[in-house]
Amino acid sequence: MEPAWRQGGRGRGRGRGKSGGGLPQAVGIVGEPEAGAAGDNRHGRGSSGSGWSSSSSDWSRSQSEPSNELSSLKKFEEIRKANQAAAQRFANEDTSSEEEGEEDFEGQQGKIVATTFTAYSSHIGEDSSRELERTKQYLNDAFQSGAQTCLICIASVKRNQAIWSCFRCYCIFHISCIQKWAKDSIFLVSSVLDDDFGRKYHPWPCPKCRHPYEQSQTPTRYYCYCGKVEDPPPDPWLVPHSCGQVCDKGFKPLCGHKCLLLCHPGPCPPCPKMVAITCYCKKAKPVSRRCSAKGWSCQQPCNQLLTCGQHKCENPCHTGNCPECPRVSRQRCLCGKETAERLCARPQWQCEKVCGRTLSCGNHTCEQVCHHGTCGNCPRSGYRACPCGKSKSALPCTEDIPTCGDTCDKPLACGLHRCSMRCHRGPCETCRQEVEKQCRCGKHSKVLPCHKEYLCETKCIKLRDCQRHQCKRKCCSGNCPPCDQNCGRTLGCRNHKCPSACHRGACYPCPETIEMKCNCGATVLVVPCGRERTTKPPRCKELCRQPPTCHHVNREKHRCHFGSCPPCKQPCQKKLAKCTHLCPATCHDEVLVKQANSRQPAGPWEQRSEPTFIRTAVPCPPCLTPIPMACLGKHEVSLLPCHAIGPYSCSRPCGRLLACLNHKCAKECHVVAVIDEDDKEKAGKECQICEEGCSKPRPSGCIHPCTLPCHDGACPPCSQMIRMKCHCKITNLYVECTKMTTADAETKIVLNSCKNQCPKQLSCGHRCKAICHPGDCPQSCNQKVKIKCPCKRIKKMKEAEEKAALEKERLKQQVELEAFEKRLKGRRKKNKRRDTTETKETAWQKYRKYLMIPGCGIVLAMIAFYLLQLN
Numbered sequence: 001m002e003p004a005w006r007q008g009g010r011g012r013g014r015g016r017g018k019s020g021g022g023l024p025q026a027v028g029i030v031g032e033p034e035a036g037a038a039g040d041n042r043h044g045r046g047s048s049g050s051g052w053s054s055s056s057s058d059w060s061r062s063q064s065e066p067s068n069e070l071s072s073l074k075k076f077e078e079i080r081k082a083n084q085a086a087a088q089r090f091a092n093e094d095t096s097s098e099e100e101g102e103e104d105f106e107g108q109q110g111k112i113v114a115t116t117f118t119a120y121s122s123h124i125g126e127d128s129s130r131e132l133e134r135t136k137q138y139l140n141d142a143f144q145s146g147a148q149t150c151l152i153c154i155a156s157v158k159r160n161q162a163i164w165s166c167f168r169c170y171c172i173f174h175i176s177c178i179q180k181w182a183k184d185s186i187f188l189v190s191s192v193l194d195d196d197f198g199r200k201y202h203p204w205p206c207p208k209c210r211h212p213y214e215q216s217q218t219p220t221r222y223y224c225y226c227g228k229v230e231d232p233p234p235d236p237w238l239v240p241h242s243c244g245q246v247c248d249k250g251f252k253p254l255c256g257h258k259c260l261l262l263c264h265p266g267p268c269p270p271c272p273k274m275v276a277i278t279c280y281c282k283k284a285k286p287v288s289r290r291c292s293a294k295g296w297s298c299q300q301p302c303n304q305l306l307t308c309g310q311h312k313c314e315n316p317c318h319t320g321n322c323p324e325c326p327r328v329s330r331q332r333c334l335c336g337k338e339t340a341e342r343l344c345a346r347p348q349w350q351c352e353k354v355c356g357r358t359l360s361c362g363n364h365t366c367e368q369v370c371h372h373g374t375c376g377n378c379p380r381s382g383y384r385a386c387p388c389g390k391s392k393s394a395l396p397c398t399e400d401i402p403t404c405g406d407t408c409d410k411p412l413a414c415g416l417h418r419c420s421m422r423c424h425r426g427p428c429e430t431c432r433q434e435v436e437k438q439c440r441c442g443k444h445s446k447v448l449p450c451h452k453e454y455l456c457e458t459k460c461i462k463l464r465d466c467q468r469h470q471c472k473r474k475c476c477s478g479n480c481p482p483c484d485q486n487c488g489r490t491l492g493c494r495n496h497k498c499p500s501a502c503h504r505g506a507c508y509p510c511p512e513t514i515e516m517k518c519n520c521g522a523t524v525l526v527v528p529c530g531r532e533r534t535t536k537p538p539r540c541k542e543l544c545r546q547p548p549t550c551h552h553v554n555r556e557k558h559r560c561h562f563g564s565c566p567p568c569k570q571p572c573q574k575k576l577a578k579c580t581h582l583c584p585a586t587c588h589d590e591v592l593v594k595q596a597n598s599r600q601p602a603g604p605w606e607q608r609s610e611p612t613f614i615r616t617a618v619p620c621p622p623c624l625t626p627i628p629m630a631c632l633g634k635h636e637v638s639l640l641p642c643h644a645i646g647p648y649s650c651s652r653p654c655g656r657l658l659a660c661l662n663h664k665c666a667k668e669c670h671v672v673a674v675i676d677e678d679d680k681e682k683a684g685k686e687c688q689i690c691e692e693g694c695s696k697p698r699p700s701g702c703i704h705p706c707t708l709p710c711h712d713g714a715c716p717p718c719s720q721m722i723r724m725k726c727h728c729k730i731t732n733l734y735v736e737c738t739k740m741t742t743a744d745a746e747t748k749i750v751l752n753s754c755k756n757q758c759p760k761q762l763s764c765g766h767r768c769k770a771i772c773h774p775g776d777c778p779q780s781c782n783q784k785v786k787i788k789c790p791c792k793r794i795k796k797m798k799e800a801e802e803k804a805a806l807e808k809e810r811l812k813q814q815v816e817l818e819a820f821e822k823r824l825k826g827r828r829k830k831n832k833r834r835d836t837t838e839t840k841e842t843a844w845q846k847y848r849k850y851l852m853i854p855g856c857g858i859v860l861a862m863i864a865f866y867l868l869q870l871n
Contacts, residue, residue, distance in 0.1 A: 073604070084611070138170065138266025139239060151207050151509035152177035154492040154530040159240040162222035162231075169209035170266045172241075175222050181207055181506070182218045188505040207509050226263040239264060255291050281317040295319055308344045335370040348372075361397045388423040414450045440475045466502035493530025520545050520560045537562060550589035567591075576623050579642050583620040590615040633669040634680075647671070656683040660690040660710040701741040726754035727774045730813060732820060749774055759813065765802065767809065 148157040150173045157163055162175040173181075185204035203212040224232040229243035238244045239262070247259035251271040259268040270292030277294045278286045284298040302313035306325040313322040324345035331342050333351035342349060355366035359378040366375035380397035391404040408419040412431040419428040431450040438445045439456040446454050460476030463469065464483040471480040487498035493510040500508070512529040518540035525538035540560035548555045550568045558566065567590060572583035595612045622643035629640045631650035640648070654665035656672065665687040672684040694706035696715055704720040718737040726733055731754035743751060758768035760777045768777035785798065 135261070135264065135266050135269045139264060148172050149528045149531045149535075150174045150177050151528055152181055152492070152506075154509075154528070156531070156534065159234045163241055164219040164222075165225060165265065166206045166209060166211065168211040169206060171206070171208040172265065173207070175219055178207075178219060182213070182215075184505050186215060188503075208511075210508075224263050225265050228263070238262075241265070251292070257291055279317050280319045283317070306345065308347070311344065333370050334372040337370070363398055386423055387425045390423070412450075417450060440477045464502070465504065467504050468502060491530075493528070495529055518542075518560050519562050522560065550587050552587065572620060574620055576620055576642075579623050579625075581623050581625045581642055584624075585621050588618040588620070591618045593618070631669050632671045634672075635669060654683075654687060656681055656687055658683045658687065658690045660692075661712055662695065662710050663690050663692055699741050702737050704737055724752065726756075727752055727772045728754065728756070728759050730754070730759060731756065731772075731816070732824075756816075759809070767805075 149155070150157055151171065152173055155174075157172055157174065163172050164175045164178045165172050182204040186202050189202040189204075201215050203214055204218070205212055222231050223229065224241060224243040226243065226245065226247045226249060228245055228248075232241060232243045234240070235242075235244065242263040242265075245263055247261050247263055247268060249259045249268055251257055251259060251268055255271050255273075257271045257273045260272065261269065271290070273291040274288050275291050275294055276286040276288050277296075278284055279296055279298040281298065281300065281302055281304075283300060287296065289296060297317040297319075299316045302315050302317060302322060304313045304322050305311075306313055306322055308325040308327075311325050311327055315323065324343065327344040328341050329344050330339055331347050331349070332339050333349055335351060335353065335355055337353060338351040340349075350370040353370055355368050355371060355375060357366045357375050358364075359366060359375055361378040361381055364378050364380070368375065378397050383392045383394050384401045385392045386401050386404045388404060388406060388408045388410065390406055393401060395401060403423040403425070406423055408421050408423055408428060410419045410428055411417075412419055412428055414431040416435075417431050417433055421428070433450045434447050435450050436445055436447050437452075437454040439454050439458075441456065441458060441460065443458055444454075444456040448454050455475040457474055460471035460473050460478075460480060462471050462476070462478070462480055464471055464480050466483040466485075466487075469483050469485055473480070483502035485502045487500050487502045487507060489498045489507055490496075491498055491507055491510040493512070496510050496512060498507040510529040513526050514529050514532045516525045516527055516532055516535060516537055517523065518538055520540060520542055522542045523538045523540040525535070527535050542560045544555065544558050544560050544565060546555070546565055548568065549565070551574070552568060552570050555565060556569055568587035570587050572585050572587050574583045575581075576583055592613050593616050595614050599609070601608055623641065625642040626639035627642055627645050628637050629645055629648070630637045631652075632647055633650070633652070633654055633656075635650050635652050635655075638648075638650075649669040652669050654667045654670060654672070656665045657663075658665060665683050667688050670686055672686050674680055674684065690710045692710045694708055694710055694715060696706065698704070698706070698715075698718070702718050704718050706715040706718075708716065718741070720737045721734045722737050722740055724733050724735065725731070727749075733752065733754060735751050740748065740751065752774070753772040756772055758770050758772055758777055760768045762768055762777060762779060762781050764781045766781050766783045769782070770777065
């Protein structure tokens with residue numbers, strides 16, 4: 001499996017066909033019927049079905065298209081609303097979760113940095129902040145988004161990408177970018193026309209610090225910072241691109257110890273080891289000091305002999321050679337003619353005067369400037385040559401050497417001809433021979449004196465070494481000079497142009513850096529030029545300094561940020577208008593409110609405009625402070641919100657004792673004007689009037705209710721008539737109820753008697769002669785009977801008489817019963833006539849159905865006429 005940095009990236013075309021969010025999904029849904037239709041067509045090509053089946057499928061598809069379009073539009077509208085709701089939730093989302101995420105990330109970053117410096121801190125203790133500051137900056141840049149940038153491609157270096165780090169400036173590059181940079185640099189330095197092209201090893205420079213690297217040092221594999229692990233896997237609990245092992249690199253300057261940090265970017269910190277070492281002057285005893293700062297001074301005088309050889313060094317113990325002697329003394333020059341005050345460390349000096357001493361010949365003087373030692377022999381003594389150098393002779397120094405008369409024959413300045421004059425003194429004249437000369441570019445020739453140079457007017461059209469501009473020098477020899485123009489190409493940062501001289505190949509990265517500041521300017525992140533457009537602003541730990549936009553004096557404490565501050569969450573604490581309480585709700589001076597859009601779309605083809613939200617002040621909510629309040633009837637005391645305070649009914653019955661002293665007020669809880677302060681349970685004027693009937697217990701035996709309404713005191717005697725049968729069960733008797741209920745047993749027997757003869761028959765067959773009575777009839781019959789003879793004639797007569805007597809008694813009872821029923825029937829008609837009242841039908845009730853129909857017709861006609869007039 002190839003490493004992550006060698007795998008191909010996702011190109012523009014590779015992401016096509018994959019669903020995104022929101023609108024692309026909706027478009028895909030609308031397109032589903034088309035895709036299905038296309039699939040049907042593809043299947044139809046390979047099938048052997050008839051034309052009727054294909055036409056029928058087309059007809060059904062055409063019929064289903066409108067319904068599919070409607071369903072697709074509905075789905076599209078649902079998705080659009082869901083996206084708007086999600087955007088609204090995102091706009092209203094609090095920033096506290098983001099701040100918590102930043103704090104967690106910073107805490108994790110701090111733990112990783114602390115783990116990296118554990119071994120180092122154990123040697124140097126608490127004094128590690130100053131010495132580790134530079135290395136910590138590299139580690140923080142490794143975690144900071146956008147801080148690590150490849151200067152070649154001007155892109156951020158991610159955790160899972162292969163990198164290469166310069167050994168000198170510790171700048172990080174993508175390994176693919178540095179490989180291409182090295183290859184292009186080597187190719188541009190070497191010339192194809194060189195004889196050793198491809199065989200000479202040219203170095204390539206670092207894009208940032210220009211440190212040269214050999215071709216063999218071109219990176220081919222991805223290693224961690226310390227170089228121990230190839231292709232280190234990304235670990236979220238380690239520094240990016242680190243293997244997590246001890247660095248073990250040698251400290252610089254070399255001291256024999258190795259770095260104790262875990263694999264890290266940037267330079268190694270100073271050596272923390274403790275060594276015993278003496279001072280610079282070697283006079284003090286050895287002292288244990290840290291290896292990175294082992295040099296120390298005992299502050300005693302150095303006392304080493306200075307270069308002047310007379311004085312000793314008076315400086316305190318110091319490193320390196322002693323300085324020059326600072327003392328001043330009067331010293332002579334080399335010739336001894338002048339004296340001046342000069343530094344003791346520089347005793348030899350020249351006075352700039354000609355020596356002027358007489359030479360050994362006695363005729364000439366020394367022409368050298370102030371010098372040390374003898375002047376030497378006279379330069380005109382001994383053998384001297386003639387001007388052309390062909391003959392020599394020994395003459396006194398006072399005489400000049402004569403010319404020999406031969407041809408001078410010295411090479412002239414042209415280098416082609418010799419001087420044709422006789423031996424002469426002074427320089428030879430210029431060459432005047434005429435020769436045919438070619439111009440410097442070799443395109444033209446002309447006859448000219450030899451000492452003159454021939455340059456034509458032809459301009460060179462070759463490209464200079466930059467391979468961009470023509471030479472354009474007149475009569476160029478072919479060795480065109482380097483391009484003297486500025487490069488001027490836009491650098492990868494897209495902000496500056498290359499300031500170097502015109503060159504081949506890629507320009508060096510922009511050397512400028514840009515400071516990215518937070519909103520308040522307290523936190524600064526330095527990024528390479530060009531990365532400011534894609535790098536997030538630095539996280540600032542300072543508090544936001546923007547003034548509050550609500551009525552509060554100070555904002556809630558939150559970190560520095562860009563954009564508008566989060567909504568204020570402090571209590572409003574404004575005095576409410578209708579009471580003296582303070583508003584306890586969250587500050588509502590800037591609430592995101594949806595602005596109503598009155599414009600309606602003209603049709604389904606016109607897309608609805610997105611709802612707009614504005615921040616505006618919302619009035620304080622109603623006061624919810626609980627206040628005890630009694631109901632209207634003083635039944636209970638409840639806690640009501642302040643805004644709803646006022647008289648209220650508890651919905652219970654009033655319960656006050658009415659004037660009848662028998663019932664209580666059944667009205668719902670209401671206001672009662674207290675008349676008697678001592679008796680607050682007494683009903684007032686506002687209570688209902690008792691309309692109930694009397695509910696007092698009736699006397700024993702009375703089944704009739706009291707005819708009076710509910711009243712105080714005893715009920716009047718019952719005057720209702722009771723209908724009852726007499727003892728003989730034939731006659732109906734009517735007796736007042738009060739007589740019946742107050743009578744004793746004997747009186748009740750009298751009242752229940754109809755005062756007629758008892759109709760019952762005795763056992764002997766005769767009728768009881770007693771008045772209507774209760775119980776059994778007495779068996780003592782005193783009536784005389786006729787006794788017949790055995791022939792039964794008398795018996796038959798007796799039976800006939802008995803029958804006649806019974807028939808007579810039956811007729812008598814029937815007559816009495818009919819008379820009683822007539823009396824009872826007349827009383828009922830009289831009561832019924834008293835209850836009914838005659839109602840007379842009015843004229844409107846009699847003729848209204850005949851008048852309503854024409855009236856409605858007239859009204860409808862008037863309305864129709866009015867509408868026609870409006871049109």
